[in-house]
Amino acid sequence: MTRVLIAGAVVLALVGATAASGQAAEDPVASRKAVMQSVAGAAGLSGAMLKGEMAYSPAAGKAAIATFNAAGVVFGDYFPEGSDTGDTSAAPKIWEDRAGFEAEVAKLAAAASAAMQASGREGPADLESFKAVVGPVLATCRSCHQGFRKR
Template sequence: MKKTFLVISLLAATAAAAYAADDPIAARKSLMQANGAAAGASAGMMKGEIAYSPAVAKAAIASFNATAHTFGDYFPEGSDMGADTHASPKIWEDRAGFDAELAKFQTAVAAAMQASGKDGPADLDAFKAAVGPIFGTCKSCHEGYQVRQ
């Protein structure tokens, strides 16, 4: 029951982004909230707070994958303004650097997708090996391109 709920909330968070396409700030934040939900479920399993489930692991990795492929579309000129965004002005000043961070995230996620197969990583160790590099890319992009609240 708990697992099913988690999977559904991950998918819902990803789908929410589609409704915000006319508002790039809301869309990219919604995608990052999906990242946050997927990371939360992942960390819960890694710490043993939630029993490991290959299906939940796969849903989390698939959610990272959806975000990795769409997030870069929501940084048009002019969307660096406003109280609602924590995107750093550096994204627009150094787009190549930002795109390089995005590419690292995409590469780590693609490897995790490959490692997780059809049914998800077989056990917690396989999941940790797949997800660890993804978490490293969250941190490095935030350090460079997200303004702290």
């Protein structure tokens, strides 16, 4: 369990560091990928608990939810004009249909922020309450990737 908590803390630190460093302006592609990797880590942690591969703990649930929430706040900032080339799987549609993309970011932000509010300080008390709030967050991955990420 200690290892899981440390992993959660590292993920949070990563998102924070990315947001604070000004790296976004210099290398938005690397920044948004780092955010997605932290989100993938949180999704893996959530999935393992939901599948019962790992014992649920409110602190681990909270770490995952806080990571999703941070991503919802910053992710949309890392897609400036001209960042559609290079080592990226971001689809050109992001820049062609900005409003549609922003709507997908808003779905992530809304679901994660609702989960955050329902979590309280300690995190969701049990697996059932974790599942209820994290399910809508996890549904946004596929929804956004389908339209806005290259296969």
